[in-house]
Amino acid sequence: MELLSIIRQKYTGGRRRPMTNIVVLIKQVPDTWxxxxxxxxxxxxxxxxxxxxxxxxxxxxxxxxxxxxxAQGAR
Structure with missing residues (x-):
């Protein structure tokens, strides 16, 4: 987690955190029951x-x- 903070600091220049986009790929499958x-x-x-x-x-x-x-306080 510390490395992530360093990278974020480097790329944002200490400004407000950039918005994080989370993508989850999903697949529907036949119900086994x-x-x-x-x-x-x-x-x-x-x-x-x-x-x-x-x-x-x-x-x-x-x-x-x-x-x-x-955890990130997103809406």
Whole structure:
């Protein structure tokens, strides 16, 4: 964290902190708890029939981004 402060000081010249943009890439996946249906042609999962949910790892990333946002006092 100290290195980050030094870098920020160097690039902002001691002025107000620049705005931080946080980007989290997410992916919806079929719900593993919902009923599954296979396609007739190639016996793969019919994604249209399955409920879509946010991937668990991506959900954690979104939560972490929100924690960072709150810690920095962002709106």
């Amino acid at each position: 919902s009923e599954r249906k296979l396609t007739d042609g190639d016996f793969t999962l019919d994604r249209e029939a399955a409920d879509a949910v946010l991937d668990e790892i991506n959900e954690r990333a979104v939560e972490e981004a929100l924690l960072i946002k709150e």
